[in-house]
Amino acid sequence: MDDELRERVEREAEKHALLNAVKHESDADVGAIMGPLMGDNPDFRPHGDEIPGVIGGVVSRVNGFSYEEKRERLEELAPEELAEIEAEDEGEDHPLPDLPNAAEPGSDSQAQQDAEADDEVRMRCAPNPNGPWHVGHARMPAVIGTYRNRYDGWFCVRFDDTDPETKRPDLEAYDSILEDLEYLGFEPDAVYKASDRLETYYDHARELIELGGAYTCSCSGEEFSELKNSGEACPHRDKDEATVREEFEAMIDGEYESGEMVLRVKTDIEHKNPALRDWVAFRMIDTPHPRKEASDYRCWPMLDFQSGIDDHLIGITHIIRGIDLQDSAKRQQFVYDYFDWEYPEVVHWGHVQLDAYDVKMSTSTISELIEEGELDGWDDPRAPTLESLRRRGIRGEAIVDAMVELGTSTSDVDLAMSSIYANNRELIDDETDRRFLVRDGTEVPLGGSLPAEANPPLHPDHAERGVREIPVGDAVLLEAGDVPSREERVWLKGLGCFQYTRDTLQYTGEDIEVVRDGDVDVVHWAPAAENVPVRMRTMDGDVTGRAEPGVLEYGTDDLVQFERVGFVRIDRHDDEETVGYYTHD
Known part of the structure; x- marks a missing residue:
């Protein structure tokens, strides 16, 4: 990092540190x-590994200011942002904006609403179980779970698995997604599978037909597209109700082949949006x-x-979905109008873009790479998946905090893995023992009257935990x-000067x-x-080295910090080597 960039980082870090300190x-x-x-x-982002070290000093300096000094400095650097903070309502601070038309427990409006109706905030996480979750998928449960806790509400997982062909469900993904949710620290209040509810959808389609809101159509996709785009009605649109009912029942009975018949919702054929x-x-x-x-069903x-x-x-009160799905609410509103239902509140947000990975954050792409042998599995350290982060020893809480900090902006947002690493470092640093690992080492003989054993501390900040016992021998x-x-x-840590x-x-x-x-x-x-021979699995491939013998004391899932290398989760001890998964520096 050159001096000019370092100055920019420090300047921006000061502003963000002041914003964080003043806001909270x-x-x-x-x-x-x-x-x-x-x-x-x-x-x-290309300097993500260096950024925490650069901004650490800035944050320490800012934390040395009084609150008034922080506020005055922020007014100099970012007066508009300070004004936004001061304009916010007083009360408990939250990292996410308020949900529309939702009152928090204990508020005055809450008491008023309780007297009138059940106003529980009810949300849903609706994954397509076509594979385990990648990192981007974590945003939805992180935000929904945080809102559930904040509003003392309710949320469910509903597997939207009604496309057995183009987004074909993976039978193992149902459980793996629930495991990912648990890893992130949330437990749903209920779990549904849409493929269990076909009869419910059929019943509502029948009712919609009776209301004159749907008709069966045998136009080809190309034929209907031409009619739709020109604002012309489909010739099947005015079928009598009895015929529509009969043909829909034939769809349910599987009497049509794929593409031969569909049921359409009758909307506005001249609507300004053809979609x-x-x-x-x-x-x-x-x-x-x-x-x-669900294998016998053909009408989906x-x-x-x-x-x-x-x-x-299910009683959902608030929906969070991507900005690219705005048309979904508009389509569904036609159905809600037919049934005289009230549509839930909707919050739209932009996409999350992730740095640090060569592999695209896409379930289908990751699946293809696994099938081709380019990745070892969903937990390969090179895969941008939650299974991978879990195996690397990254805490779910670190991911949730990073996702929540992104907020719910309608703009696309960039998620730097370095922010997840920084959160995780805060969680694990204090409790993680230190050890030595030398990568591709050079053997050097030792001479002189040196100690037979080195005794560096297990943790530099916790002398009470004791020291390591590392045999020295004739060479290092x-x-x-x-x-x-x-x-x-040179000073060999824990041993002395040579x-x-x-x-x-x-x-x-010589002394220290x-x-x-x-x-x-x-x-x-x-x-x-x-x-101890060690093979360390990293995002850039496997790295081999030799570690001090005390590494064998740790079991699967234990974390160690190899000094000057980084944190590593111990995966297993084989006969020939210890295998660890690199967490981060």
Whole structure:
């Protein structure tokens, strides 16, 4: 990072630290400002690994100000943002905007509303179970779960699995998605599968037909598209109700082939938006559903019909969906008008774009790469999936906090993985033991009257946890860049000062003052004789090395921090090596 960029980072970090501190009336937090900082400055993303180190000092300086000093400085740097903060209603601070027409428990309006009606906030997370969740999928449950907790509300998972062909459900994905939800820290109040509810959709289609709101159509897709785009009515639009009922029952009985007959919702054939004109509610699909319970059905609802019916029957009060799905609410409103239902409140948001991965954040793309052998599975560290982050040892809470910080803007937002890493570092740093790992080490002999054992602390901030016992032997392994030049001194962490003389590191016995004086570099090491082979799985491929023997004390899912390398989740100990998954630096 050059000096000019560093100055920009520091300047932007100061603004965001002040915003965070003034808004919450507390100290600023590196993890909390990483998301907004990287989102506002996407050109910072290539330097994501360096950013936390640069802004740490800025945050510390800001936290040294009094609240009034922070406010005055923010008024100099960002007066408009300060005005927005001060214009917000007083009360409990929340990272997400208020839901429209929703009162929080304990508010005055809540008491008034309770006297009139049940105003429980009810939301739904509606995944298509065509594969495990990628990182972007976490935004929906993170935000919905946070709102549920804030409003003391209710939310369900409803698997929208009514497309057994183009978005064919994966039978394993139902459970894996619920496991991902648990990993993020949320438990749904109810779980539904749309493929269990076909008869319910049929009943409402029958009622819609009776209301004159639907008709069967055998036009080809091309024929109807031409009519629709020209604002002309389909010749089947004026069928009598009896014929429509009869043909729809024939659809349910599977008497038509795929593409031969559909049921359309009668809207406004001259509507200014052609996408809303007489849209398809049911179609025929020949491919059997993978779930045995639904495999006999051939007449399937389109998502807009199925979801609209379910949202009303389940009592959903608030829907969060992508800005690209604005037409869904408009289509569904026609059905709601026929049934005289009240449509839920809708919040639209933009897409999340993720940095740091070479693999596209797409379920179908990831699935193809797994099938082709390019990825080992959904938990491959190179895959942008929640299974991968979980196996790497990243806490679900870190992901949720980063997603919530993105808010619900209708603009597309950038999520920097460095913000998730910063959040996770805050969660795990204090409890994680330190160990040494040398990657592709160079063996260097030792000389002099050195200790037989090194005893660096398990954690530099917690002396009460004790020390490590690392046998020294006659030689150590150093990373190539740490081998000193001739006659240079180096401090082996936990062991002491050495001078590189005649291809040997000679123990000098000097105390730590030589390091404090800035004359001697401090490096990590591993014993050349008694060590543990390690294969570390990373986003850039596998990395091999040798670790101190104490690594064998940790079990599966334990985290360690390999000093000067990064945090690693221990996956397993094989006969020949220990396998760990790199978490982050």
